[in-house]
Amino acid sequence: MKTHHQDWLTDYLAAKKTEDRAYHSRMRLCQRFYQRYQFSQRVPCVSKVKQDELRDIHEKYASHFWAKFATTAHVDIINVDETSVYYGMPPGKTLAKVGGSSKVDKSQSTPTA
Template sequence: MPAPLLSQRVQRRYNLDMRIKLLMAYGNTNLSDKAISALEGIPRTTWLTWLSKKDAYLTSERNKRCLTLGGQGKHVAMQFANDLLAFMKAVRADSHLLTTAHMVTWIKTHQQSWVETYLQREAASGTGYDGLLAELEEQKNAFAANFWEKHEEKPLQDIVNVDETAVYYDMPPRRTWCEIGEDAKVDSTEKHSDRLTAVLGACADGAVLHTADM
């Protein structure tokens, strides 16, 4: 019985170097798959899987310390991914801010047919924009029912809804994108912002209140 190549201990992870050595060592052996598995302490199904990918292992240019051949991640679903990536790199090349909104705008401008197909698919599945609107409508109706149950005795002119909204000018986004390992700096002109507050008040009877009335 030949001596095993692997150390005889509980082996749960095998890098590419180990697999290649085993495949080369037992490439022309007379031992059966079962005997090799028993000798090296490898599950037989694991050994058979390696054998089925023998050519890929022997020709792989990946670092031999890696545990897989690579390519197990989710494949790119957008055919224009390279064009989008080129746009992203072009924006960052001049140290400009790159946000998700910029990428969405690029897709809507240059890939309109893809956008239409995507929206149709999401609408059919009930998880797209129409699904979100339906959920918001349900919450609105529930709130309205609860509100009027508590305040139905009050005159409509005494029920006022006040909405205060902060408006920012040239505000840097909270999150931006940059390439891994690259400098995340941005142009100094894109780092400052101004702010004002807009207030709108309206009565339940439809009358709009001006600032002097509030």
């Protein structure tokens, strides 16, 4: 909004009674926008390995896994590697299309939405 619609934003904020009201009104406007167009607020993550390499690793592991457990029923396989990871840094947030990726390049220091 600040970049492409500066005049509209200035008029919109000036029409509000207080700065606090203007801030909350603008935040609600943004929330309605990203809910309407199916965006979600997510914390970006940086890839250290290229997607092609990750895909190759995944395919190799999947073929090894299914060769070993081919006779095991799918209902008997339980995914137990859902481990939380916490980093000692403040999270930034970005909007990402639902079902899409929230990955950012290493060179992108601050995500913009």
